[in-house]
Amino acid sequence: MSFLAEEIASQPDELASMLDRETERLRRFVAGLPPISFALVAARGSSDHAAEYARYAWAHAAGIPVAPAIPSLHTLYGTPPRLEGALVVAISQSGQSPDVAAVLEEGRRQGRPTLALTNDPGSPLARAADHVIQLCRTPERSVAATKTYTCELGALALFAALRSGDDQRLAALARMPEAMAATLAACDAPAVRVAEALREVAQLVCVGRGLNLCTAQELALKLRELLRVATIGFSAADFRHGSIALAADGLPVLLAMPSGLAHADMRALAGEVRARGARPVVISDATEAGEGADGLFLPMGGAAPEWLSPLTAVLPGQRLALAMVADRGLDPDRPRGLPEKIVRTV
Amino acid sequence: MSFLAEEIASQPDELASMLDRETERLRRFVAGLPPISFALVAARGSSDHAAEYARYAWAHAAGIPVAPAIPSLHTLYGTPPRLEGALVVAISQSGQSPDVAAVLEEGRRQGRPTLALTNDPGSPLARAADHVIQLCRTPERSVAATKTYTCELGALALFAALRSGDDQRLAALARMPEAMAATLAACDAPAVRVAEALREVAQLVCVGRGLNLCTAQELALKLRELLRVATIGFSAADFRHGSIALAADGLPVLLAMPSGLAHADMRALAGEVRARGARPVVISDATEAGEGADGLFLPMGGAAPEWLSPLTAVLPGQRLALAMVADRGLDPDRPRGLPEKIVRTV
Numbered sequence: 267m268s269f270l271a272e273e274i275a276s277q278p279d280e281l282a283s284m285l286d287r288e289t290e291r292l293r294r295f296v297a298g299l300p301p302i303s304f305a306l307v308a309a310r311g312s313s314d315h316a317a318e319y320a321r322y323a324w325a326h327a328a329g330i331p332v333a334p335a336i337p338s339l340h341t342l343y344g345t346p347p348r349l350e351g352a353l354v355v356a357i358s359q360s361g362q363s364p365d366v367a368a369v370l371e372e373g374r375r376q377g378r379p380t381l382a383l384t385n386d387p388g389s390p391l392a393r394a395a396d397h398v399i400q401l402c403r404t405p406e407r408s409v410a411a412t413k414t415y416t417c418e419l420g421a422l423a424l425f426a427a428l429r430s431g432d433d434q435r436l437a438a439l440a441r442m443p444e445a446m447a448a449t450l451a452a453c454d455a456p457a458v459r460v461a462e463a464l465r466e467v468a469q470l471v472c473v474g475r476g477l478n479l480c481t482a483q484e485l486a487l488k489l490r491e492l493l494r495v496a497t498i499g500f501s502a503a504d505f506r507h508g509s510i511a512l513a514a515d516g517l518p519v520l521l522a523m524p525s526g527l528a529h530a531d532m533r534a535l536a537g538e539v540r541a542r543g544a545r546p547v548v549i550s551d552a553t554e555a556g557e558g559a560d561g562l563f564l565p566m567g568g569a570a571p572e573w574l575s576p577l578t579a580v581l582p583g584q585r586l587a588l589a590m591v592a593d594r595g596l597d598p599d600r601p602r603g604l605p606e607k608i609v610r611t612v
Numbered sequence: 613m614s615f616l617a618e619e620i621a622s623q624p625d626e627l628a629s630m631l632d633r634e635t636e637r638l639r640r641f642v643a644g645l646p647p648i649s650f651a652l653v654a655a656r657g658s659s660d661h662a663a664e665y666a667r668y669a670w671a672h673a674a675g676i677p678v679a680p681a682i683p684s685l686h687t688l689y690g691t692p693p694r695l696e697g698a699l700v701v702a703i704s705q706s707g708q709s710p711d712v713a714a715v716l717e718e719g720r721r722q723g724r725p726t727l728a729l730t731n732d733p734g735s736p737l738a739r740a741a742d743h744v745i746q747l748c749r750t751p752e753r754s755v756a757a758t759k760t761y762t763c764e765l766g767a768l769a770l771f772a773a774l775r776s777g778d779d780q781r782l783a784a785l786a787r788m789p790e791a792m793a794a795t796l797a798a799c800d801a802p803a804v805r806v807a808e809a810l811r812e813v814a815q816l817v818c819v820g821r822g823l824n825l826c827t828a829q830e831l832a833l834k835l836r837e838l839l840r841v842a843t844i845g846f847s848a849a850d851f852r853h854g855s856i857a858l859a860a861d862g863l864p865v866l867l868a869m870p871s872g873l874a875h876a877d878m879r880a881l882a883g884e885v886r887a888r889g890a891r892p893v894v895i896s897d898a899t900e901a902g903e904g905a906d907g908l909f910l911p912m913g914g915a916a917p918e919w920l921s922p923l924t925a926v927l928p929g930q931r932l933a934l935a936m937v938a939d940r941g942l943d944p945d946r947p948r949g950l951p952e953k954i955v956r957t958v
Contacts, residue, residue: 303649303650303694303696303697303698304649304650304677304679304697304698306677310849310850310853311850311853311854312853312854314850314853321679321680321682322682322685325682325685325691325692325693326685326689326691327691329691329693329694330693330694331650331652331679331693331694331695331698332679333650333667333677333678333679333680334667334679334680336667336668336671337849338821338822338849338874339668339671339672339822342821342822342873342874342877343672343822343873345671345672345673345675346671347671347675347676347677348649348675348676348677349677350649351649351650351697352649352650352677365849410854468815469814469815469842471842475684475688476684476685476688476689487854487855490844490854490855490857490858491854491855491857494857494858494860496815496817496842496844496858496863497844498836498842498843498844502957503656503683503684503711503957504656504657504660506955506957507656507657507658507660507955507957508657508658508756508833508836508837508950508955509833509836509837510949510950511836511837511840511947511948511949511950512836512840512842512949513949514840514948514949517842527688527689528684528688531688542949601857602857602860603856603857603858603859603860603888604854604856604857609852609853609854611848611849611852611853
């Protein structure tokens with residue numbers, strides 16, 4: 267079994283373990299925070315899609331606006347912004363990228379509280395932070411991130427739940443490992459069938475709305491890095507503002523559309539995309555959402571409130587990427603053109 | 613002449629006119645602002661790429677962190693964030709999209725100062741704002757935005773210059789219409805040659821770094837909407853974190869790399885991309901940057917400080933998109949699959 271396949275399968279257990287290990291520690295950190303008017307979040311790659319989740323989930327569940335950090339202002343230009351009122355957060359699997367650490371260090375310099383999410387508690391990033399959340403029990407060995415991504419989502423959801431002071435949010439999060447396991451069980455065989463149907467495909471679009479914009483962005487990255495398929499991630503609204511012109515000539519359009527408030531609009535978009543001659547590929551727990559998708563349907567199992575659904579909605583897409591890798595005879599642990607797991611940018 | 617060609621050519625004059633008309637009005641608005649710890653900026657499509665510019669330029673020149681707004685929290689979910697300390701900004705050519713207006717209205721509701729950038733001072737968006745900047749003298753008739761995009765950049769740069777209190781920034785901005793005219797003159801014929809070289813291309817990548825990330829994002833959108841070419845915009849750092857796997861097999865990689873602090877890293881990236889078997893297409897005022905680009909070089913004319921270079925760097929890419937439209941026998945004013953200029957999302 268490849269590292270990638272193993273790590274995809276391990277995600278429910280890793281999330282449960284992270285919640286066990288980190289909940290009470292993070293509760294104390296949250297309780298001790300000074301007044302905060304916004305969060306500045308630094309991340310790259312998959313971790314940046316977890317940061318995208320925080321933009322939605324922290325505002326939605328805890329009222330906190332999130333500004334994505336701009337590492338180059340700290341490294342290249344030497345003009346960091348004023349951070350009065352900010353909680354400074356950095357997210358990095360390896361904790362090694364100097365640009366991400368530079369943002370956290372600037373937060374310290376300006377006397378602001380700092381929080382790091384990383385898989386390596388001995389990394390430079392972890393050493394620079396007031397509080398560190400360790401993501402997984404073991405190192406991630408696949409070049410393409412999966413289990414660190416979902417543990418990042420889980421840790422960010424944990425922060426939102428604690429900050430909201432709503433125990434029901436915490437209880438819902440504690441049920442997510444089970445929902446993730448149910449989704450992995452439900453999507454395995456369908457992912458193989460969809461991969462076969464997409465055998466000749468060289469371009470894809472992924473679309474999500476609201477809380478699942480991160481899902482679309484993350485799945486687009488998985489398909490680019492594992493398969494070298496030119497895949498663009500969009501929000502439903504931004505897709506409609508011009509780029510929907512691409513939806514034609516059988517282009518597969520992967521739609522992350524779990525049930526919830528964003529679902530109806532995503533169903534409408536699936537219909538528009540089909541009417542334009544593109545091929546919707548639907549990820550959903552609502553089975554009727556698969557109608558008209560010509561069998562290109564990736565089911566989610568279990569139930570999740572919408573604000574936590576990115577934890578389950580990403581799984582069928584990860585399994586699809588893995589199945590497409592196998593179908594094309596590629597090596598899931600050695601993507602072409604990506605020799606290194608750790609990328610250091612400045 | 614098409615509306616698109618006319619509007620591309622009109623950009624230096626439109627910017628000069630906007631600066632004449634709006635500078636003193638905006639100076640008074642800026643002087644009257646209460647204390648601000650961050651800006652919340654709402655926009656879609658091309659206007660969202662102008663918002664991306666504000667993220668960099670406002671922090672870089674005026675120390676203001678920028679959080680992109682999330683319209684769906686205001687419309688779909690009914691959970692807007694707390695806006696204490698925020699300046700609320702909305703950018704929309706038409707001023708018609710209800711989701712963008714909803715963010716500004718929430719700012720008013722929470723008693724925060726609001727600023728709208730739009731081409732229609734009678735639009736719902738304009739009516740909801742404390743202060744309105746009108747972008748161009750005349751309506752934009754091309755479906756693909758060009759002159760409203762550069763006037764948005766200019767208005768956002770004007771805000772940063774006024775807020776910084778540095779008169780040299782204002783003087784540099786006043787010289788940009790001339791630099792834009794010089795760039796339009798320099799890139800016209802090269803754009804036609806590059807369009808011919810890219811005749812068979814169905815996929816592209818655009819990369820920018822730092823202040824010109826917006827340029828990469830905006831040019832990617834132009835190529836998608838005008839040509840139905842699957843084009844992905846990346847920051848240089850995010851491209852290196854996984855998606856660089858795409859750089860192979862002759863894929864054209866458009867690099868927005870004017871001279872400045874980001875230039876050296878972009879030159880290094882051009883070399884990496886070439887070494888991987890992809891084809892760099894270079895936009896720069898540094899002529900030696902075109903070396904090894906196999907003639908795929910789009911020159912910028914005039915001189916601009918890096919923080920204002922997005923105003924010039926986008927022009928050769930707009931001209932390239934126009935030339936590719938002509939080369940492929942398409943209609944620049946009627947892109948396939950985009951019947952409407954105004955898109956209303958909720």
